[in-house]
Each structure stands twice: as structure tokens, then as C-alpha cells.
Amino acid sequence: xxxxTAIASSSPLADFVRVEKSKMMLLGAPVTKGKTQDKAxxxxxxxxxxxxxxxxxxxxxxxxxxxxNSLAIxxxxxxxxxxxxxxxxxxxxxxxxxxxxxxxxxxxDLSNGQWLQASLPVRNGGLGVRSAMMLAPSAFxxxxxxxxELQQSILPEGIKDLIDQSVVSVENIWTSxxxxxxxxxEARHIQKACDRPVAVNHIDQLLSxxxxxxxxxxxxxxxxxxxxxxxQAARIASVGLKLSDEAVRVAVAHRLGCKSCxxxxxxxxxNVDARGLFL
Numbered sequence: 001x002x003x004x005t006a007i008a009s010s011s012p013l014a015d016f017v018r019v020e021k022s023k024m025m026l027l028g029a030p031v032t033k034g035k036t037q038d039k040a041x042x043x044x045x046x047x048x049x050x051x052x053x054x055x056x057x058x059x060x061x062x063x064x065x066x067x068x069n070s071l072a073i074x075x076x077x078x079x080x081x082x083x084x085x086x087x088x089x090x091x092x093x094x095x096x097x098x099x100x101x102x103x104x105x106x107x108x109d110l111s112n113g114q115w116l117q118a119s120l121p122v123r124n125g126g127l128g129v130r131s132a133m134m135l136a137p138s139a140f141x142x143x144x145x146x147x148x149e150l151q152q153s154i155l156p157e158g159i160k161d162l163i164d165q166s167v168v169s170v171e172n173i174w175t176s177x178x179x180x181x182x183x184x185x186e187a188r189h190i191q192k193a194c195d196r197p198v199a200v201n202h203i204d205q206l207l208s209x210x211x212x213x214x215x216x217x218x219x220x221x222x223x224x225x226x227x228x229x230x231x232q233a234a235r236i237a238s239v240g241l242k243l244s245d246e247a248v249r250v251a252v253a254h255r256l257g258c259k260s261c262x263x264x265x266x267x268x269x270x271n272v273d274a275r276g277l278f279l
Contacts, residue, residue: 029082037083041090044076045097052101060248061235063105064127072098073130080136081143081191084166086173091132095119102129107249114256117206117219122231124199125206125222127252134202137174138194141167141182146189177201214277215257222255250276 019025022034030037051071055063073080076094085091099115110118119134120126144167171182178197187193203223210216221227230251235242243251253260259274266272271279 027082029079031083033084033088037079037085037088038090040079040083041076041085041088041094044079045090045094047075048072048094048097048101052097052104055101056104059242060106060245061243064102064129064248065235067102067105068128073132073135076132077135077139080132080139084140084170085132086136086140086170091136094132098129098131102127106252107245108253108256108258108260110256110258113206113209114258116202117222117256118252120199120203121195122228123223124203125219125228125255126199127255128231134177134198135195137170137177138191138198140170141174142189142191142194144170145185174198218254218257 021032023036024031025036030040048071052067055067055071058066079085099110099118102115102118103110116131117125118127118129119131120128121130122128144164174182174194179201180197182188183190183193183197203219207216207219210219230243233241250260252258254276257275260276261272261274263274264272266278273279
């Protein structure tokens with residue numbers, strides 16, 4: 001039990017609420033790892049699960065856009081940037097919930113490799129529905145770098161030059177994810193600059209694991225210029241830009257290499273496999 005100095009009832013601090021270190025929050029962000037951070041992430045998982053139940057009632061194109069831009073990582077990003085969550089196993093639970101929900105919305109089954117591709121940025125061949133585990137180190141490092149000057153201006157002279165061990169720890173995780181050294185100081189405060197090497201490393205891994213030329217061609221096509229425009233276009237039904245559920249399912253299946261149909265014989269007489277490709 002820690003010893004605390006008694007506060008006089010007349011003191012301006014008398015009405016302050018004493019908070020344990022493990023439960024400290026600052027501007028809505030957990031200050032340390034522990035129960036508070038776990039609760040913050042758990043709350044986001046519950047919110048995501050509830051959102052997916054409702055999104056599954058919408059058209060697939062609408063649901064995909066809303067999930068990607070509003071209800072998945074965007075809801076968690078503030079916590080990822082303000083608290084060191086990189087090694088929190090609950091991020092894997094968040095990703096599992098997101099993966100299951102994405103599969104449910106799009107009506108496709110996602111293998112580990114297909115989920116990895118889906119969680120990459122659109123420019124790197126993914127769907128832009130980002131993985132929390134993949135993005136967490138980049139988000140935290142960019143936030144720490146962008147606020148470093150302000151931190152040093154606030155801290156006393158004696159401790160302003162101390163090395164933040166949480167940043168060092170996250171840098172090591174980031175290096176293992178990106179396969180490269182940390183970004184230069186000029187770009188370190190930009191989250192996209194931190195995230196880009198991680199995404200490039202993962203698409204390179206996918207390319208290196210391809211079992212055949214067909215999958216390699218599919219991955220290269222997914223990263224080609226303009227091949228992802230349909231994921232970025234505004235879904236305006238009146239001008240033909242809103243895709244049907246079946247069109248979204250097939251487009252995603254071909255992009256990620258998922259099964260899109262049962263093996264069958266095409267009307268032209270050729271055999272078609274489960275991915276909709278001629279044998």
C-alpha cells in the first residue's frame with residue numbers, strides 16, 4: 001500500500017479524485033499499459049462488433065465504405081496514437097473481429113494470406129480495412145515524433161532529454177514489421193511515411209510466397225495504377241457508381257484470390273475453378 005500525504009479539507013485539492021496509476025486517463029487516452037488500456041480496446045471491440053451487426057443489413061458497397069472510413073480503425077486510431085498498444089494481445093482480438101465482420105459483409109471467406117492483403121492500404125493492393133496490429137507501431141511513433149518538441153518545452157531541464165523507453169520498444173517492433181530502419185527525422189512525424197515501409201514489406205512477403213504465376217499476376221495487378229479506382233469512387237447510384245452486392249463480392253474475390261463460385265463448366269465449354277478462373 002502506497003503512503004499518501006493527507007490533504008487538508010480546506011485545500012483546493014480536497015475535491016480531487018485519487019486515481020491509481022494503472023487506471024490513469026489523460027484526455028481520453030490510457031496513460032500506461034494495464035487495465036485501463038485493456039478496457040479502452042475492449043470497448044472498441046464491442047463497438048465494432050455491434051457496428052458490424054448493423055452494417056450487415058446494408059448493401060455491401062455501402063457497408064464496406066462505412067467500415068473502412070468510419071467504423072474500424074478510425075474509431076481506434078486515437079488510442080493507437082496516444083497510448084503504446086503495440087504488444088497488447090487485444091489488438092489481435094480487434095483484428096479477428098474485423099476480419100470476421102469483413103467476411104460477413106462481403107460474403108467471402110478470407111484465409112490468413114487473403115486477410116493480410118485485405119488489411120493493406122488500397123495503393124498496396126489491399127482493401128484499406130487496416131489491421132490494428134500492423135498499424136499500431138506507425139501510429140504511435142508518428143504521434144510521439146510530432147509532439148516531441150512540445151514535450152521538451154514542458155518538461156524541466158533535468159529530464160527533458162531522457163529517452164522515452166516506450167518509443168524505443170515500439171521502434172524495435174516497427175523495424176521487425178517493416179524490415180528497415182526507422183524513417184528519417186524529417187518524415188518520422190507523418191504516419192503515412194511510417195506506415196508505407198510496413199505495407200510495402202508485407203506485400204513483398206505476399207509476392208514471395210505466391211505458389212504460381214497466376215497469384216503473382218493477381219497481386220501485381222492489384223497494385224497497378226487505377227486498378228483500385230473502384231474502391232475510391234463515390235458510391236453514387238444515379239451515375240452507376242454503386243455496385244451490387246454480387247459485383248462487390250466478385251470484385252473482392254478476384255482482388256484477394258478468394259473462392260467466388262463452385263467449380264463448373266462454362267457456357268463456352270471450358271472448366272472453371274472455384275476462383276472463377278479457366279483451368
